Amino acid sequence: MSRRVATAGLLGALLLGPAGCGIPDHTEVRVERSGPAAEAGASIGRQVEPPLRTASDNPEEFVVNFLSAAAGEPDGAYDRVRQFIATADRSQLQAKRGSEVELTVVRLIKDPEVVTGQDESEVTLTVQQVGQLGADGVLKPPESSVTSYSFGLRPTFHEAGDETDWYVVDPPAILLLSVEALDLYYTPRTIYFWSTDRRRLVPDQRYLPRAVPADRRVSEVVRWLTGGPSDWLRRGVSPLPDRTQLINNATRTGDRWEVNLDMPGDDGSRLGQLGSQLAWSLPDFDGQLELKIRNQSRLVIDDLEQRRQSVRLYPIDDAPQRFCVYEGAVHALGDPGEANSPVAVPVVAGADTEVVSAGLSRSRQNILAALVVTGQNGRQHLSVGVGVGPVTVSARSSGAGFGSMGRPVWLRSADPQAPTGLVVADGELYHFDAQAQLSQVPLGVSGPVTAVATSLDGHRLAVVAGGALHVVAVNHDGGALTTGSARPLPTSLTKLTAVDWYGENRLVVAGSADQPAIYQVGVDGVEETPLLETTGAAVTHLSAYPASPTSESMHLGAVMYEANGVAFRGVPFERIQREQVQDVTPPPPGVRAGNPTAPFFLY
Incomplete structure (x- = not known):
């Protein structure tokens, strides 16, 4: 077994231990005769929050949890990571808020090296840069070529002198997220944009924090669509009209969802195409979808699953x-x-x-x-x-x-x-x-x-x-x-x-x-x-x-x-x-x- 696979196995075991809140709802099971798992229709499951600082039993597990702390709702990413850092060193973290939050996603090439010292331990991470995860769920190319990070761990003790937990000292100035944590605390979602000739839907992969409440997931997907495609995909697709945006959050009554948009220059055919985009971008939602433009009802899709069946994604069959x-x-x-x-x-x-x-x-x-x-x-x-x-x-x-x-x-x-x-x-x-x-x-x-x-x-x-x-x-x-x-x-x-x-x-x-x-x-x-x-x-x-x-x-x-x-x-x-x-x-x-x-x- 290669060193990389062994490292992933160790980190996966730690993530699924006490810090990982039990067995996740979304895992990939590798079966030798199987190829890719379902991509567009994967279930999100229940909410999963990243671990707390005190959830670790040893320094190695603490490091894994530290590389998971930034996961979840972007607005709280810095606060979650700051809880892992010693108070005097928290100012070293370059804090951003809202849509500016970006997580540096890294792949660990080998297990974290933890060298124990008398007063604190030294941690070295050897990594491959994978990308920058933004608040819009887009994983952009890496901004750095750094291949290692180092920081210290300072223990805290019970009154009896037993070691209980740790704080990070001299931390990296960025928010680090391991690919294992990305897999555990986010769900990969595929949203769709029409090709430039508007004849075919083209997929665009995003990541949705599993901490997002179920009733907000439709709103997040709509915001992704109105925000436009990933940068590398722009040449091949057609975005929604400029200045299209969601008005408030999508609302649900029973099995009926209502989406209210400001969509300049909208027309019936464009709105119908948006309905198909939403049907495929929300593959785990059925029932009705009503689209409103500035509070005026313009389109009602009676059955999202039926719309998906009527708009074929790819012209292939099951008999290659x-x-x-x-x-x-x-x-x-x-x-x-x-x-x-x-x-x-x-x-x-x-x-x-x-x-x-x-x-x-x-x-x-x-x-x-x-x-x-x-x-x-x-x-x-x-x-x-x-x-x-x-x-x-x-x-x-x-x-x-x-x-x-x-x-x-x-x-x-x-x-x-x-x-x-x-x-x-x-x-x-x-x-x-x-x-x-x-x-x-x-x-x-x-x-x-x-x-x-x-x-x-x-x-x-x-x-x-x-x-x-x-x-x-x-x-x-x-x-x-x-x-x-x-x-x-x-x-x-x-x-x-x-x-x-x-x-x-x-x-x-x-x-x-x-x-x-x-x-x-x-x-x-x-x-x-x-x-x-x-x-x-x-x-x-x-x-x-x-x-x-x-x-x-x-x-x-x-x-x-x-x-x-x-x-x-x-x-x-x-x-x-x-x-x-x-x-x-x-x-x-x-x-x-x-x-x-x-x-x-x-x-």
Whole structure:
């Protein structure tokens, strides 16, 4: 077990002990065959407050509780942390109030070091900066690159001389929050903004303190929506009209919620879209919702669950198909040890084409196909075909080709008339269309681009560039494609090689954790869970079928990868055998069969 996992286990045990107020209502249980847990519909449960200063039995537990004290309602964050600090040193804390409150979220790389002295102990925290959590629930990128913090612990005693509790002396000037405390005292919530073309809802992850009373949770979500999207997402979405704001708090009568807004320039269609945003942004609320504009009733949604069912988030189904490349062509993959019905390959490649990798997607009745092929000059080219399957892949990128190309991916556009995709070639990111015309996409990050993946909504990318993981919003209205500022994501992995979307707000990433590994990583870098702690060799190809909040099998994300020329599927992972490749002729006796490579999903 890695040091990082051991540290998380220790801190988790302490957080769930006396300081954690018992067993939490929201935990993640890792099951080997399961992928992401439910994201949009997770229950908030009862209120949970961070621990008090006197709740600790030993210095180690006190440190864990100190890293939890800032959690909860933002207005009380400084007061809660000040209770842990010796009176004479409280002025060292740079206090802010209201909307200016920000918590510095850190991941502990190893257990806190506590060196006991005669009068006080010295504590050293070795950390990775994760981000700045604001009062609006947004986790922004880190503002600091500090990798360690030190402070003292001064004990207090009973009259009998027994040590009872501690105070922090010479504290950090900021509010620290561990990722374990963030998981325990906050609920990740997904709110939704319409894409710039207003055809699709795009998710934006926030964090709601579990200390917020149930009757105020609707108000908090409405304020998040009126406050606009996270900065990195702005390029791909459309905010509410300027100066839209909530008037007082949302109110409830029985199972009916009433939301009163000031919304300049409102119109019926925009208000109807806001109703759909609220229905999906409040997935654990049913019943009625009434929207008022300056106290005038404008829209009543009789059934929030019915509205969610009528406004589909993502155009995918529960029946992804597995394919691979074998002997230079695309073939379907069957399930191991089962009698599989033949699956038709939905592409027709040229007879002289040697396929290296492929990306297929469904767009209503059409198949979108992109193949990386090797030309006569030994260089790699992109071939594209669009239509009702089987699609003839005939359009080919112009020019002399590239030394290497990554797996091509399609943006899941809501406009079937403008299919568009992305591919990495020779360290640069390119946009391509149905005619295989390539145009370079500037990302504004240093270092070569080595991998790209597209989200379920089609307006967010995950990119590996310069050896680091990034997410970036994309706008592809009218066929043009522009990107916002790339947001780097902190992760313990190094030497990243591949990425794909594993859920609505989760990624699956291949890199090194002292040895080649595959991790599940949250869209903001907070969550980090090993899916496979060693792959034996660097992963050169990675593909996932992401779990969706609208899917009946939303707990079952799926991953396939290739390392050292061998393909695997899971979780748990097992090798993809040649016998699983459909529609191939077995080799003659004595001739060694090749390996299936570059596995991918069609959905």
